[in-house]
Amino acid sequence: MTIYKDVLETIHMIEKENLDIRTTTMGISLLDCFGRDHKAAADRVYDKITRLAGKLVETADEVSDDYGIRIVNKRISVTPIAFAGAKTTEDWLLYAKALDNAAKAVGVDIIGGFSALVQKGCTESDESFIEAVPYALAETDAMCSSINLGSTKAGINMDAVMMMGPLIKKTAYLTRDNSSFGCAKFVAFANAVEDNPFMAGAFHGVSEAENVINVGVSGPGVVKEALVGMKDAPVDKIAEKIKQTAFKITRAGQLVGREVSDRLGVPFGILDLSLAPTPAVGDSVAEILEVMGLERCGTHGSTAALAMLTDAVKKGGIMASGHVGGLSGAFIPVSEDNRMIAAAEEGCLTFDKLEAMTSVCSVGLDMIAIPGDTSEDTISAIIADEAAIGVINNKTTAVRVIPVYGMKAGDRVDWGGLFGSAPVMELNGFSSSRFIQRGGRMPAPVHSFKN
Amino acid sequence: MKAIITVVGKDQVGIMYKISKILNDYHINIEDITQTILQDYFTMIMVVKIDEAKTGFHEIDVALHELAEQEGLSIHVQKEEIFDTMHKI
Structure with missing residues (x-):
């Protein structure tokens, strides 16, 4: 009878919880x-x-x-x-x-x-x-x-x-x-990675082989559903459940990725297990944080909850695949996650909180609409802040912000499809120009005295 | 090759007949069946053996999907490995 349970669980994940292979990237x-x-x-x-x-x-x-x-x-x-x-x-x-x-x-x-x-x-x-x-x-x-x-x-x-x-x-x-x-x-x-299968940041690094297949698996909906029944469970139980779920999702991705690479006769590169949301209902990373007990994504506690989620996802994924790589963790692209959009619209999720959350998620400030009249130096300063988080903490960070032409804070922009829609977020109005215009090269950080 | 067929939908007369007729047409052997009815919902899992020399996987998939649409059922045909891989270490 175990097969009965396993088969139905898989079917349920596919039909109701949006389990899919997000991308096969050659x-x-x-x-x-x-x-x-x-x-x-x-x-x-x-x-x-x-x-x-x-x-x-x-x-x-x-x-x-x-x-x-x-x-x-x-x-x-x-x-x-x-x-x-x-x-x-x-x-x-x-x-x-x-x-x-x-x-x-x-x-x-x-x-x-x-x-x-x-x-x-x-x-x-x-x-x-x-x-x-x-x-x-x-x-x-x-x-x-x-x-x-x-x-x-x-x-x-x-x-x-x-x-x-x-x-x-x-x-x-x-x-x-x-x-x-x-x-x-x-x-x-x-700290860009050379084998990332997810866009917009994928490239084939110079140390990579001639031709490989990399696979990106997602499944925030599956993780959320797994946690729904665990109302008053302590966080370590939740972490364990996320690990087990990530394991199953990764195994499905590994099988599919291997099969694609075998049929094409192209070596299998890596599997990237990243919880990547889409605007579809029930396919949200922010919703996982809500199920963990936060009223909205972006309130106090969000960074801690996201840190645990990212880490547990990595642990489950590593056990399940021979070659885990890419970014593996959780993405928080604002416009592509309907609960994140809602949190931003209600004023709970701010730009500064997002920046804090990027220090523990797998990438960075992603798909954030900002006012069209934001100055060039402010955009460079946002990128400098995010790069500093990555460089000091030895992790990948990225910035994908869109200064929407002609729009101001509070307006709403809609790109449609997988890219979704987003409220234009307010930024700090004080200038960073004199700092950015200095240019130069920020020295590499020290790797000891980590306090 | 072994595959697993899952059928979920409102219980109605002749579901088994229609599915096994298609399987018969495509020379597919049924090796095991489990089924239950939960609150009027018919849930069946079938382990079948497909003789790949005679039938392509895609054809069966298309035929069963047509039936699923006609009868308002949800039918999945998947290679067995996916379940083993996901649920066994």
Whole structure:
């Protein structure tokens, strides 16, 4: 009779609790495509991606049918394009369009890797790349971009941080007809990981193999349901339950990921178990915190509850998969989580509390709409704060904020689909300009005397 | 290949007949059945063996989904491994 219970539990998770494989992301190395002639190199990029990923969508759909678990997104990550070494916006756009066209040709949802790694310093080529990013985001549909600005080993490249404000504002302006949506496709990282399958920040690191399959599993709804019945249980019991649930979800992802990689004949890279919410009802990370006993996400206690959740998810996931990687933990993207949207609208979840929560979640300030007239330096300062949390605490942090053109605090922006909608959040009005305009390089932190 | 078919829905005359007819049409052998009726809801789990030389997994999936839509049932066909992997260490 145990099989009876197990089968029904799995069916229930799939039907009622939104258990799914969030993404199957194929990592492709483009290092052998780059060269001095950028037109020819961009053609090689297009050819290589379409050749290697031609069967990705079809294969993922077949595996999805066989096991009855939906694979929601099929995606591609590539070697950071900044390694192509171009020097002009026109040349960078050749690569952006090659990526975008390749993604459309093979039918994936998104392609990531229009990225640069500048944590220690920028080359001339990197600087021209950063200037080209807003145009690349405005002129493509399916392409995402990211820049790594700091690391625990290298410190923070404040010169590059200073360039992020103008980059994000320009992107917001160029995509103003679409509620500045271009900014939702750009992430500023510290300690970026090389095997992350989730967008917008996925890229295929230079130390990665030629071609791999990485899988991202989600399931906040499943975790929430598991906790609903545990009304007065102490927190250690809750942590244990989260671990067990994360284990089951991860095992499903591992099986599906392995099968996709076997059928494609591409090595399996890593499995990333991240509780990633969607705007769908019952698919919320904030709701898990509410079930734990907080009236709304964002009130006092939220950081503690989120810390325990993230840690328990990691522990369960590590036991369940041979290769856990990526970001693994819990995401808190405001516009993609309906309980988080509600908490923000009711004034319970503020920007500052979100920043505190990012010190224990798996990524950072994610999908937050801010006023359209926010200054460039304030945006750079937000990124500097977040990078500092990551660099000092030896974790990945990221910023994906959208200064929505023409909107002010309290307005509501709607991007639709998986990206959801969000209230425009109020920021601190005092200036950070003189600090940001100093530029330079923040030294790497000391690794002892951790108090 | 072994697969597990799960059927959940309002109890009605002929559910078993209609499902086993489809399985018969596709040369699928039923190895085990468990079923209960809970408050008018019919819940059945069937372990079946699919002869892959004769029938593709996708075809059965499509045929059973058509039936599910006609009869207002929820029917899942999944390879057995998914349950073993998720619930056993």
